[in-house]
Amino acid sequence: MTTRYNLNRLTYFIATIEEGSITAAANSLGISKAVVSKQLQLLEEEVGVNLFMRNTRRIRPTQAGQSFYTEGKAALVCANEAFENILEHDSLPKGKIRVTAPVDYGLAYVAPLVAQFRNEYPTVSIHLDLRDEQVDIIDQGYDLAFRVGWLNDSSNLARKLQEFQEIVVCSPTAVKQASIRRPEDLHKLSFIANHNLKSPNLWIFQRMDEIQKLEIKAALSINITMAIKEAVINGNSFAILPDFLVKKELHEGKLIRLLPKWSLRTGGIYTLSPPGRRRTKALRSFLEMVNRTIS
Structure with missing residues (x-):
């Protein structure tokens, strides 16, 4: 059976890397900090590796996290293009x-x-x-x-x-x-x-x-x-x-x-x-x- 991953967690992860903190990611996504924090915790449990190095000021990706970010970002870009292309299909x-x-x-x-x-x-x-x-x-x-x-x-x-x-x-x-x-x-x-x-x-x-x-x-x-x-x-x-x-x-x-x-x-x-x-x-x-x- 094909594993079904929660792609919303990938969105939260990418936003956290790009914004530099969970708080900033939550603000950019328009959701609560608690939701983002919980979903990131579940994501790390899901993939079985640590994705972040945390300190009091910024959150940075581990080596595995950086690789996951690069590939995950590309996947999201492709997914967004698929949606936008189909919406544009019959338009000028x-x-x-x-x-x-x-x-x-x-x-x-x-x-x-x-x-x-x-x-x-x-x-x-x-x-x-x-x-x-x-x-x-x-x-x-x-x-x-x-x-x-x-x-x-x-x-x-x-x-x-x-x-x-x-x-x-x-x-x-x-x-x-x-x-x-x-x-x-x-x-x-x-x-x-x-x-x-x-x-x-x-x-x-x-x-x-x-x-x-x-x-x-x-x-x-x-x-x-x-x-x-x-x-x-x-x-x-x-x-x-x-x-x-x-x-x-x-x-x-x-x-x-x-x-x-x-x-x-x-x-x-x-x-x-x-x-x-x-x-x-x-x-x-x-x-x-x-x-x-x-x-």
Whole structure:
């Protein structure tokens, strides 16, 4: 026979750990301290181990209690999501989504996507922040973040949408000024660097087994990729840019790719979302559109 556990006691236990005391847990739950205390005692008897280390000021979990808290919290989150999902089953997405993205990628891809989403779901409002500095999405209260490049280790839930490659581009007028056959030939042209990068002047080119490191002195340094692209189109310089931002200009002939047989770094485009936070129907619908449109 399957054992039936009292899940209310799990709720009391988690509240006590998060609030730091039985009194605070009782206040947050809107019940008496005596009820919480009694239910915690019964819970410890039920599982057969001590879950708390008690002192006069705070109550802290034992090692077993911490493990029980982590797994129990995840279970409650899933249970709450199941209830809320079924309640939302026949309803339209609604509410507010907070999203952040890098400036260039946000302008080119996220802002049009947000507008498209709002056309389909006018009951959802979206707060979109475009910024190049990487913020803590949990502290800042974001539901979703777009990241371009290379991810740092974090507890956030990441999903890769696509890959991109850095490529060398110049204007049609610039390509006529010098013959560019190998990476070192780039010194014949002026270079526009992105000083937001960690190493804006140092680049590693690879062709099959041949690797060449090249340090390129910048004639012009700009911190916004879209501005760099416009400067290259209207000047006689070259730049190294992500391929997804120059596809249209390459197709139209406004830009020319240099050294196509040589490769630079490959990066990723990701979505990040906070762990353990319920995804509303509005956010799930937005992510479905992101996956359909960008992936």
